[in-house]
Amino acid sequence: MAWLIGYDSIKEPVLIDKFCLIVGKALCLASDFESKCEFVYKAIKLNSELDEEDPKLLDSMQRLLKKLEYYSLGKMITDLQNLKITQGDVMLIERAKDARNYIAHEGALLGLLSEVNANDIEKKLLHLRREISFLIKGDNLISSWVYEIEDKEPAPSEIQRLYPKWIKKWVFG
Numbered sequence: 001m002a003w004l005i006g007y008d009s010i011k012e013p014v015l016i017d018k019f020c021l022i023v024g025k026a027l028c029l030a031s032d033f034e035s036k037c038e039f040v041y042k043a044i045k046l047n048s049e050l051d052e053e054d055p056k057l058l059d060s061m062q063r064l065l066k067k068l069e070y071y072s073l074g075k076m077i078t079d080l081q082n083l084k085i086t087q088g089d090v091m092l093i094e095r096a097k098d099a100r101n102y103i104a105h106e107g108a109l110l111g112l113l114s115e116v117n118a119n120d121i122e123k124k125l126l127h128l129r130r131e132i133s134f135l136i137k138g139d140n141l142i143s144s145w146v147y148e149i150e151d152k153e154p155a156p157s158e159i160q161r162l163y164p165k166w167i168k169k170w171v172f173g
Contacts, residue, residue, distance in 0.1 A: 008114035015121050016113060022125065023108040025171040026132050030100040033139045036146050037093070043149045089141060096138020099131040107131070132171060136164045 010016060107128055110116045140163045144155035 003112075005113050010113045010116075012116060012118050012121060015118055016110070016116065019110070019121050019125060020108065021173075022128065022171055023103070026103045026107060026128065026135070029132070029135060029139060029167065029171065030103045033096060033100055033135060033142060036139070036142045037097075040142055040145045040149065092141055093138050095134045096142075099135040099138070102131045103128070103135065129172070132168075133164075136167050139167070140164060 110120065110124065140160055143163070144160055147155040
C-alpha cells in the first residue's frame with residue numbers, strides 16, 4: 001500500500017507511539033550532532049586559515065566564510081581527517097555520522113502501520129538502539145570539542161563520563 005495508514009486499524013498503537021517518541025528524540029540528538037560537527041569544522045578551518053599578521057585579514061575571513069557556507073556532514077568529516085585529529089577520533093565521528101544518517105533516513109521506517117506487529121517494532125528498536133549508541137559516542141566527543149573551543153579549557157571529564165547514560169535515559173525513558 002502506498003499510504004502509511006490504510007483502512008485497517010493499527011495493531012500496535014501504544015508500541016508505535018513509544019517507538020515514534022524514541023525516534024523523535026534520536027532525531028533531535030542526530031540534528032544536534034550535525035550542528036556541532038559543523039561548528040567544530042568551521043572553528044578548525046578558521047583557526048588554520050587565519051594569520052593575525054595578514055594585512056588582508058578581513059578579506060581572508062570573508063573568503064573563508066564563503067567557502068564554509070554549507071558542507072554536508074560527510075564532506076566535513078572527510079576534511080577533518082586532514083586536520084589535527086587522531087585517526088581513532090575520525091573513525092568514531094565517521095561511525096556516528098553513519099548512525100545519524102540511519103536515524104535521519106531510515107530510523108522511523110516501519111511500513112504500513114496496520115501490518116506492523118510487535119516483533120517488527122522490537123527488531124527495529126534493537127537496530128535503532130545500536131545506532132543511537134554509536135551516535136552518542138560521537139556526540140560526546142564532538143561536544144567535548146565544542147566545549148574546548150568555546151571555553152578554552154578541557155571539557156569536564158565528569159560530564160563526558162555521565163553524558164552517555166543521561167542521553168540513553170532521555171531517549172529510551
